[in-house]
Amino acid sequence: MSCQPAKRCLLITNMHIFTSFSHCAYHSAKEKNEFHLLLALYGQHELLFRRHSVTFNTGYLHQTTYWVTSKSQIMFHGNFSLILCIYMRIIYITLKLTIEANMLTHSEISNFNKYGFLIKRKYLAESCLDEMQHVAVNHLENHISPIEFEADLKYPGAPDSSDAPGGKTSRRLLQAYARDLSFQRWAKNHTLGENLRQLFATKNDLFLSQCHHNCVMTKAKTYSSATLWHQDNRYWSFEEENLISVWLALGDENKKNGCLYVIPGSHRLEIHPERFNEALFLKNNDVQNELLIKNAEAAELQKGDVLFFHSKLFHAAGRNNTSRTKLSVVFTFHEFGNNPINRTRSAEQPSIQISRASKSD
Ligand SMILES: O=C(O)CCC(=O)C(=O)O
Numbered sequence: 193m194s195c196q197p198a199k200r201c202l203l204i205t206n207m208h209i210f211t212s213f214s215h216c217a218y219h220s221a222k223e224k225n226e227f228h229l230l231l232a233l234y235g236q237h238e239l240l241f242r243r244h245s246v247t248f249n250t251g252y253l254h255q256t257t258y259w260v261t262s263k264s265q266i267m268f269h270g271n272f273s274l275i276l277c278i279y280m281r282i283i284y285i286t287l288k289l290t291i292e293a294n295m296l297t298h299s300e301i302s303n304f305n306k307y308g309f310l311i312k313r314k315y316l317a318e319s320c321l322d323e324m325q326h327v328a329v330n331h332l333e334n335h336i337s338p339i340e341f342e343a344d345l346k347y348p349g350a351p352d353s354s355d356a357p358g359g360k361t362s363r364r365l366l367q368a369y370a371r372d373l374s375f376q377r378w379a380k381n382h383t384l385g386e387n388l389r390q391l392f393a394t395k396n397d398l399f400l401s402q403c404h405h406n407c408v409m410t411k412a413k414t415y416s417s418a419t420l421w422h423q424d425n426r427y428w429s430f431e432e433e434n435l436i437s438v439w440l441a442l443g444d445e446n447k448k449n450g451c452l453y454v455i456p457g458s459h460r461l462e463i464h465p466e467r468f469n470e471a472l473f474l475k476n477n478d479v480q481n482e483l484l485i486k487n488a489e490a491a492e493l494q495k496g497d498v499l500f501f502h503s504k505l506f507h508a509a510g511r512n513n514t515s516r517t518k519l520s521v522v523f524t525f526h527e528f529g530n531n532p533i534n535r536t537r538s539a540e541q542p543s544i545q546i547s548r549a550s551k552s553d
Pocket residue numbers: 409411417418419424450452507508509510
């Protein structure tokens with residue numbers, strides 16, 4: 193039985209729509225390195241072409257050869273490819289929306305570049321936060337080393353020595369990544385990696401420094417200290433001063449419990465060395481410093497919020513004046529090619545490679 197031209201036309205049109213749609217999707221996914229999308233498209237391609245390619249190609253290439261033998265078959269193939277087109281489009285849009293929803297917008301990226309920080313709200317699921325909090329509380333209670341104590345740092349408000357009251361108050365649970373899988377999962381969180389790559393403007397692997405922020409930052413009740421204005425990179429030695437720290441709030445952080453304060457745009461400033469004290473904090477009683485600090489903003493966070501900040505951004509924090517310990521997970525990342533300088537503190541331990549393929553969320 194011959195195939196009605198209109199039906200053939202419908203089928204070929206569907207085929208064209210599908211092919212051009214999937215080609216577009218494929219190339220756009222490939223350009224953006226959207227691996228999941230590519231897999232989905234590949235799967236759908238297989239489904240359609242494996243089952244129908246011979247029939248389709250014959251019909252399309254040799255116009256006189258009818259590749260279907262009955263009207264119902266035409267209807268079946270026509271409807272099948274149409275439904276598949278719609279189905280594919282839904283999958284494509286859903287996947288694209290999911291991926292795009294987690295990506296930073298152009299304005300977020302340009303704000304980060306302009307101001308040196310970016311806050312993303314409700315970034316991580318409650319269960320992941322609770323898991324990390326549980327581990328942190330347990331390690332604090334059991335004094336699981338390595339720990340940096342308030343008394344070691346001697347920041348304003350800290351106990352004078354480890355024998356003084358509160359002398360065993362923790363400031364940081366160091367080496368967080370090695371402490372528990374929950375921290376490793378967070379460091380390798382897929383969305384986090386993608387967002388950091390956007391901020392670094394790179395497609396390469398990232399590295400988590402084990403020598404710097406790789407800790408649970410704690411701010412205990414009663415014996416916590418304040419942190420004066422500083423840039424994190426003052427003691428860091430990398431080929432380029434371009435590192436990004438990720439501060440994840442495990443609980444709410446506000447002015448009362450010692451949240452961070454940041455000076456927007458200060459990562460771009462060149463500050464004369466005379467404006468720093470010997471510990472490289474901004475000097476008090478310096479008119480220019482006072483003017484700069486007037487621009488400070490409190491980076492108040494709620495549980496699960498994330499603060500991305502540049503290693504040159506000036507920041508400070510107050511003491512915790514509440515009755516609950518504040519906990520935050522802080523990791524510092526650098527990009528491939530920005531290596532720590534040999535024989536400096538930054539090169540004491542190898543950075544941990546966070547490859548694009550690692551996916552823990
Ligand atoms: O929580 C604080 O006091 C601030 C900590 C800080 O800025 C740092 O360790 O670099």
